[in-house]
Amino acid sequence: MKTLLTGATGTLGRAVHALLAERGHEVVTAARKNADITVDITDPESIRAMYEKAGRFDALANAAGWVPWKPFAELSHADVLAGLAGKAASQVELVRQGSAYGTDEASFTLITGVTTRDPILTGSVASLANGAVEAFARAAAIELPHRQRVNVVSPTVFTESIEAYGDLFxxxxxxxxxxxxxxxxxSIEGHQTGQVYLV
Structure with missing residues (x-):
């Protein structure tokens, strides 16, 4: 199975890469740097170029996304738009464009997080963007062509990241x-679609 992994160089991306490789996937990595393909998922043209270079795939697994972490009173309109672009619109674009490059049974796996259901201080944009991604996945699941699927992984804070983010969580x-x-x-090897897998 050929899996295109975006956000491959982060903590989550590296773990996904290692596990998929263990299971025999042909993993093509994509990230801003140090990957098989260079991509900026906030740029639709960069996404198009990534898909053109990667070619046909069986699964797209995204482990990338960014939002500003600021107290609500300090958020600007630009911060909100940047968070939506960095975490929500970027993932919508991965699916929107990717559907044409994936096989008939291709899957898309997106990333959100615990703040969708359990908000924290400074995380209002994260909650907004995560909620948008989960709503999008449920809606796209009933409209994707052929037998293509889309799911979301929604984890809590990682043990490996607790030193950096522990005070927030x-x-x-x-x-x-x-x-x-x-x-x-x-998500990739199963058969479900429109699901949010809580971790």
């Missing part, structure tokens, strides 16, 4: 990033 139970990677496997 006080009282949250961290999970090993490998558990989130397993949810990607479930």
């Amino acid at each position: 006080a009282g949250f139970e961290p999970v090993p990033v490998r558990l989130a990677a397993l949810a990607y496997v479930r």
